[in-house]
Amino acid sequence: MLRAATTSLVFALATFLALAASASEIGDPEKGKILFRKCATCHQVGPTARNLLGPHLNNIFGRKAASVDKFRYSRSLERAGNDGLIWTLETLDPYILNPRTLVSGTRMNFDGLEDPQDRADVLAYLRTYSASPADIPEAEPTAVPTEVTLAPEILAIEGDAAYGEYLSSECKTCHRADGEDAGIPSITNWPPEYFVLAMHAYKQKLRPHPVMQMMAGRLSDEEIAALAAYFETIE
Amino acid sequence: MKLKRRSFIGTSAAAAAVLSAPMVRAAGHGKPRVVVVGGGAGGATAARYIAKDSDGAIDVTLVEPSRVYYTCFFSNLYIGGFEALDDLGHTYGTLASDYGVNVVHDWAVGVDRDARTVSLAGGATLPYDRLILSPGIDFVDDAVPGWDVSAQDVMPHAYKGGTQAALLKAQIEAMPEGGTFAMVAPPNPYRCPPGPYERISMVAHLLTQINPTAKILIVDPKEGFSKQALFEEGWQKHYGGMIERIGPDFGGENVEVNPDAMEVSIDGSVESVDVCNVIPAMKAGRICEMAGITDGRWAPVIPATMQSRMDENIHVLGDASQQGDMPKSGYSANSQAKVAAMAVRGALTDSRVFPAKFSNTCWSLIATDDGVKVGASYEATDEKIAKVDGFVSQTGEDAALRKATYEESLGWYSGITSDMFG
Numbered sequence: 297m298l299r300a301a302t303t304s305l306v307f308a309l310a311t312f313l314a315l316a317a318s319a320s321e322i323g324d325p326e327k328g329k330i331l332f333r334k335c336a337t338c339h340q341v342g343p344t345a346r347n348l349l350g351p352h353l354n355n356i357f358g359r360k361a362a363s364v365d366k367f368r369y370s371r372s373l374e375r376a377g378n379d380g381l382i383w384t385l386e387t388l389d390p391y392i393l394n395p396r397t398l399v400s401g402t403r404m405n406f407d408g409l410e411d412p413q414d415r416a417d418v419l420a421y422l423r424t425y426s427a428s429p430a431d432i433p434e435a436e437p438t439a440v441p442t443e444v445t446l447a448p449e450i451l452a453i454e455g456d457a458a459y460g461e462y463l464s465s466e467c468k469t470c471h472r473a474d475g476e477d478a479g480i481p482s483i484t485n486w487p488p489e490y491f492v493l494a495m496h497a498y499k500q501k502l503r504p505h506p507v508m509q510m511m512a513g514r515l516s517d518e519e520i521a522a523l524a525a526y527f528e529t530i531e
Numbered sequence: 532m533k534l535k536r537r538s539f540i541g542t543s544a545a546a547a548a549v550l551s552a553p554m555v556r557a558a559g560h561g562k563p564r565v566v567v568v569g570g571g572a573g574g575a576t577a578a579r580y581i582a583k584d585s586d587g588a589i590d591v592t593l594v595e596p597s598r599v600y601y602t603c604f605f606s607n608l609y610i611g612g613f614e615a616l617d618d619l620g621h622t623y624g625t626l627a628s629d630y631g632v633n634v635v636h637d638w639a640v641g642v643d644r645d646a647r648t649v650s651l652a653g654g655a656t657l658p659y660d661r662l663i664l665s666p667g668i669d670f671v672d673d674a675v676p677g678w679d680v681s682a683q684d685v686m687p688h689a690y691k692g693g694t695q696a697a698l699l700k701a702q703i704e705a706m707p708e709g710g711t712f713a714m715v716a717p718p719n720p721y722r723c724p725p726g727p728y729e730r731i732s733m734v735a736h737l738l739t740q741i742n743p744t745a746k747i748l749i750v751d752p753k754e755g756f757s758k759q760a761l762f763e764e765g766w767q768k769h770y771g772g773m774i775e776r777i778g779p780d781f782g783g784e785n786v787e788v789n790p791d792a793m794e795v796s797i798d799g800s801v802e803s804v805d806v807c808n809v810i811p812a813m814k815a816g817r818i819c820e821m822a823g824i825t826d827g828r829w830a831p832v833i834p835a836t837m838q839s840r841m842d843e844n845i846h847v848l849g850d851a852s853q854q855g856d857m858p859k860s861g862y863s864a865n866s867q868a869k870v871a872a873m874a875v876r877g878a879l880t881d882s883r884v885f886p887a888k889f890s891n892t893c894w895s896l897i898a899t900d901d902g903v904k905v906g907a908s909y910e911a912t913d914e915k916i917a918k919v920d921g922f923v924s925q926t927g928e929d930a931a932l933r934k935a936t937y938e939e940s941l942g943w944y945s946g947i948t949s950d951m952f953g
Contacts, residue, residue, distance in 0.1 A: 510922055
């Protein structure tokens with residue numbers, strides 16, 4: 297079950313990174329309105345929108361993550377907001393593909409929209425609920441990764457767990473080995489695919505935290521695979 | 532420099548030869564033996580990682596005089612009232628019980644590099660195949676005219692954890708209303724570059740509550756200091772008018788103290804003060820000098836393995852080492868310890884050795900929920916540990932981010948102390 301879920305996740309991630317450029321183009325708001333029904337169980341938009349299980353999505357573009365007044369967010373999403381995560385076409389796109397790409401501990405329990413066109417359509421629909429849609433660029437050429445850096449073959453790299461164990465010692469200066477969170481998130485008991493996902497999101501600076509961007513930024517694809525292989529071996 | 536007894540390991544070729552050398556079997560006894568001197572961020576981490584990762588194949592002895600080790604990092608937060616001193620104390624029980632480290636509470640007083648033994652104040656002699664020295668800092672004699680360690684009860688340095696921090700805090704609490712707290716800041720290089728300025732912030736925080744008309748005077752031999760823009764912005768915002776800093780342009784490098792009279796003389800002009808925190812120039816912990824592995828004030832090391840450049844059987848970690856770009860910090864020592872632990876295991880048990888990676892982050896607290904950080908990653912080059920990439924908090928950050936940064940520092944404290952002591 298988990299294996300099936302994570303395999304499709306990895307496939308989706310690869311798809312996302314391969315198609316990142318097309319997702320930056322604005323989609324069809326009419327189609328997006330229909331697709332938004334999937335989101336509407338938890339999120340409302342429009343003049344009467346209020347917070348349900350999820351916050352309302354009016355004026356989402358340019359908004360700091362976890363910043364809707366009176367909505368109780370997960371600690372993880374609050375951290376991401378404080379670290380500087382801003383909702384833009386570039387960050388919403390991976391988030392609605394798989395929320396955990398950007399925020400490991402988010403409460404948003406959403407299977408994700410795997411088709412980049414679907415995502416573009418939903419984002420185009422949300423864009424109509426912004427105060428000034430014209431100010432939101434149809435594409436953000438400077439913000440979009442110009443190069444595809446994560447290919448399926450990178451995800452298929454078999455990690456060297458012994459090397460991963462050495463590399464993990466660097467994580468354990470801050471992240472406790474027993475999984476306790478005293479102010480820095482736990483990284484134990486983490487499915488390896490999520491681990492790879494998160495590290496590449498930091499490496500590509502989609503996730504905002506500066507320490508993690510620095511740590512992940514100098515890890516090669518092999519090293520990320522090695523760490524994932526090691527983390528798979530520990531409880 | 533004493534180079535006569537062992538060949539000087541100064542080139543990358545020699546360093547590589549050490550790494551690729553066949554397994555060194557300890558002659559005449561069973562398991563290879565590692566002695567670690569100093570149970571702080573470098574030594575405790577190294578002892579734990581060697582014991583843990585060698586699964587009992589290496590005999591590890593840790594020599595540390597204190598039964599309860601008070602971390603120097605976070606001691607400023609204790610002075611500011613954000614941490615209890617007891618919470619900064621750690622013991623070595625888990626290293627002994629769970630990892631099989633032989634913990635000896637004694638002072639190391641000599642190293643015989645030919646016989647490969649460490650002698651202890653209590654009279655014991657410990658043989659080693661590899662020696663790890665992680666003694667932290669000592670103070671340079673006569674660095675601040677008028678001050679020596681005999682004056683530390685009157686004018687505390689509070690730059691080693693525990694009792695000195697408690698003394699300084701008690702003195703601040705006993706200051707007369709509107710009194711003056713002075714700090715004589717150290718010249719580079721020294722332990723914890725933002726440390727003196729975080730301390731100023733914490734002293735100001737404490738005084739704002741108990742003695743709001745008090746003054747703080749920093750006498751500083753340096754032109755600038757770590758995270759200066761962040762600290763100065765914070766001091767202006769939280770403690771406007773309380774803190775004055777006298778840099779070298781105004782005589783900050785020409786300072787003398789008189790502990791008996793509680794006076795500080797700055798470029799000949801004498802000030803009466805109520806508390807005087809003297810942080811003198813620093814050098815490697817004395818055992819490095821005794822071992823004859825220092826060059827000037829510090830012990831130079833080969834970056835890839837943290838081996839002394841004077842003796843391949845000795846590794847030097849943390850503040851005492853002269854390694855290049857890394858700041859002298861607990862985080863750095865912990866990072867270096869893992870590289871050294873891997874190199875030691877590789878040499879003694881033939882375990883795999885990977886390329887060294889180093890990193891550091893220093894968090895500082897400026898006021899309640901106002902935390903900042905600076906950090907960098909490093910790699911080993913032939914010449915030095917060289918900075919690869921880094922970041923620093925920005926001025927003008929919003930309150931939520933500063934609070935998150937402070938909370939992250941609490942997480943780091945919990946993480947690193949569990950990484951050191953198990």
